[in-house]
Structures are given as structure tokens and as C-alpha cells.
Amino acid sequence: METEFFSPDEVLLIQNYERGKEILTKFYESIQQTKNLVKAYKDLGQFFISYNNKDLFAKTYTKLGQILFDQEDLFNASEAFQTVVKIHPQYEKSYFNLGEAFHAIGNSKAALEAFEAAIKADSHDSDAYCGLGDGLCAFRKV
Numbered sequence: 858m859e860t861e862f863f864s865p866d867e868v869l870l871i872q873n874y875e876r877g878k879e880i881l882t883k884f885y886e887s888i889q890q891t892k893n894l895v896k897a898y899k900d901l902g903q904f905f906i907s908y909n910n911k912d913l914f915a916k917t918y919t920k921l922g923q924i925l926f927d928q929e930d931l932f933n934a935s936e937a938f939q940t941v942v943k944i945h946p947q948y949e950k951s952y953f954n955l956g957e958a959f960h961a962i963g964n965s966k967a968a969l970e971a972f973e974a975a976i977k978a979d980s981h982d983s984d985a986y987c988g989l990g991d992g993l994c995a996f997r998k999v
Contacts, residue, residue: 867913880904894924915941915948922954934958
């Protein structure tokens with residue numbers, strides 16, 4: 858079974874959940890087929906929420922958002938990132954990704970707010986500063 862998405866400790870934790878091993882097996886089988894990729898990540902995220910594991914939920918839904926972003930499904934990507942921010946506001950990566958999605962959609966104001974939140978969450982996040990700069994330039998053009 859592939860385990861590159863999860864660390865070995867995370868795999869052990871998931872396998873300790875009731876049905877965890879079955880869920881992981883189905884997940885890795887599903888991601889082999891691109892058409893099932895989004896559904897696989899959504900299902901896995903819901904599995905983690907059902908066990909109140911916000912960290913693994915956030916990691917999974919952030920990956921879901923990145924996949925949707927790469928597929929240029931920007932609206933659904935931004936929704937995935939917003940869901941992470943709502944459920945696990947301490948998960949810093951999602952603020953930057955949300956800013957990127959809003960910037961790509963053309964929502965400069967929301968992008969600026971997301972990049973500012975990313976900087977507030979991690980003042981050493983150079984990508985967030987770059988995103989903020991790009992967002993400010995885009996906002997000036999509006």
C-alpha cells in the first residue's frame with residue numbers, strides 16, 4: 858500500500874480507527890483513477906471529521922483543494938480551502954492556498970484578506986508575502 862501522502866505515524870493512527878485500514882485501502886485504490894480522485898479525498902476528509910481528527914482532515918482537504926486548483930476548478934478549490942479554515946483555523950497552509958484561489962478567480966479583496974491571515978498565522982511565510990504583493994498589485998488595477 859502506498860503511504861506517501863501520510864507519514865508512517867499517521868498511517869498507524871488511521872489504521873487504529875475502526876474501519877481505518879479499509880478506508881485507507883479504498884483511498885489508495887481510488888486515487889489511482891483520476892476520475893475518482895476528488896471523491897476519494899472528500900470521502901477521506903469526511904472520515905477524519907467523523908473521528909474528530911481536524912489535523913488529518915485539514916491535510917486531506919488542503920490536498921483536495923490543490924487538486925481542484927490544478928484542474929482549474931477554482932470555485933471548488935476555494936470552497937475546499939474555506940472549509941479547512943472554518944473547521945481548523947490553526948492550519949496555516951490553507952490561508953495561503955485560499956488567497957491563491959481567490960487571486961486566480963479575480964477576487965482581489967478576498968485574496969488580500971487570505972494572504973494577510975496567512976502572514977498573521979505564520980509571519981515567516983515568504984510565499985504569503987509574495988501573494989500579498991501580487992494581490993495588492995491586482996487590487997490597484999481594479
